[in-house]
Amino acid sequence: MATATFLVALCCFQVASGVIHTHQYYFTATSGIPNFPEFVVVGVVDGQQFGQYDSFTKRMVPKEWLANEGDSDHWNSETENAAGAEAVFKVDIRDLTSRFNQTEGVHTWQRMFGCQWDDESDAVETFDQYGYDGEDFISLDLKNLRYIASNQQAVLTKNKWDNDRSDLDRWKHYYFQRCVELLKMYVQYGSSALGRTVSPEVTLFQKDSGVVCHSTGFYPDGVVITWKRDGEDLHEDVNMGETLPNEDGTFQKRAELTVSPEERKKGHFTCEVEHRSGKPIVKTLIVEDGKNLVGIIIGCVIVIGVVVAIVIMKKKGYNKASRHINLPKRKTRLSRSTKGYSAVLLVPKCSSSFNRRVVQKKEWKKIILFMLMYFRVTLFLSKGGSCATKWNYMLCNLGSCICLYLISFIIPKMDSFISIIKCKLQQSYLSESFNDAIKQKLTCCSI
Incomplete structure (x- = not known):
């Protein structure tokens, strides 16, 4: 899901001033995987998971930093919403396997949706993306109140959902009202956890094919990695990786520069990592002669x-x-x-x-x-x-x-x-x- 990956990176990115906040959910239904939940919901605020629901527990369980916040009615409401989505997604994945002429094997039906809010300008952006078996399937264009099909099999779903105007109006209200309200509430509850900053640790790894600049342990997840040669930015031959979560709640990211061992000796190569936690971190590539x-x-x-x-x-x-x-x-x-x-x-x-x-x-x-x-x-x-x-x-x-x-x-x-x-x-x-x-x-x- 290339588009989905781009949207996650875009929506999770926080600028240096720290005024962009995000609230999003990940719904995942699976089939053909024994001893694994058929449906899972993960809620995320500013890159931090705040709750999880699955078809085994049947409860939306808040994370530690939110466990003592909010009342029971809120988490009961979250549980009811997740249970309703579970019933719908189980039906959807059966219909999709039939539509794709699939009778067995492992299949996934996913949805990623949410909103981002600028607490200075009060601007709101939304995203709603569906994927089947790891490929884009359909997405919501909320400005024009219509769905966009990513393949031929999704056209049937698009026509059906476009004709349900009441459902489109309901999602419009959710994104511009309820989603932002929940986002503000979570940001307030988790001010100590979400407001902290952790500097990245940067390391260079040399390989025959190139050099990897690896940044890890930073929070929040907005980070910019730039390769330079003799002070000039390099854009070609740079493979920028995705921002990935660590087990401790921090993040990691890597950027690999394709350059031969001989070429490394002809220039001054540096990797610069910018993060809101402090000044840019610069690592210089040192090429040794085998001593x-x-x-x-x-x-x-x-x-x-x-x-x-x-x-x-x-x-x-x-x-x-x-x-x-x-x-x-x-x-x-x-x-x-x-x-x-x-x-x-x-x-x-x-x-x-x-x-x-x-x-x-x-x-x-x-x-x-x-x-x-x-x-x-x-x-x-x-x-x-x-x-x-x-x-x-x-x-x-x-x-x-x-x-x-x-x-x-x-x-x-x-x-x-x-x-x-x-x-x-x-x-x-x-x-x-x-x-x-x-x-x-x-x-x-x-x-």
Whole structure:
């Protein structure tokens, strides 16, 4: 429904002054989908959903920001209207499947309608669009009080609805009176939720075919994305995406510029995002020459060298130390010789039992370290440079994965390695310093 999509974007767009408000409903009837509501109504004000009805619940349920607003009569009236539309839409979709000679499969019958109101000029605009199976079917021209058929199958519906003048007058009254009244009421009730502004987060993603400027997390949904080259606006080779909702009530939008990797080096490319939350956000495209990949490879070589060195040291006789090694205590014994008494320093070996329980408890540290470092590096590489292209990105991703895994594997082992070094140093200290001291203490015992 290309026209419907355009109308949604047009009606939801809010100018910088924040004086345009919209109130709209989405009706959807479906057939051929098991365990799914046959009819759903979604109400939206200024891009925020305020209520929902479906054929399972049979109730218009307000969202949290409106749950404590309005009286029960209002929501009961909304429920009655939705239930009446459900009965009509179920009949319509059966008639349409017959008209299109369809006996089975999944089919949809949708309606999008509402009004937009300028709270400064008090101007009102309306829209009313129907679609069948994702294609435009019929729309209402309220100024001329007539319907416009989008295909041959819709002509029969157009003739029938055009002849019902009382129904046309009823919709005219609704759009210019009741729709605007409801819109003003919802705007007043939801002043804190609807009046807030959230700045977008902008990121550039490079691909072989082009560069994507992705803006997300902004509210309200009116945003303008502009690609520029050397300060000049670009209109050709720019694919502007739709404004899509996020789960937290904010929105996202993307604009992809088709430009080759070679062409990116010949100009200064920027993406500018304008939103009512503040000043325009400008992101500059940075094209790197692959140094990131070289750095990762060098780093991995160094890490592998450290691993090899540790393996060689172990083969030479170093024992696997525990993470908690007890420091050696000073122990001595006296032995009798032909020349008298001599002191012998007993230094324990630099090894202890392996505490498996302690290792298991600390194993999560290695996992968290690996995940944090991996996602930090891959996020940096995906933001720009040669690693953001498809094949280089795969190589960078693989290299960073191997490198970071080796690092995360080695770091927990360093505790044991350092403990071995400390133990060996203390052995040396005890052996050298203890001889002189013990000789003085044993002078009286000489024969």
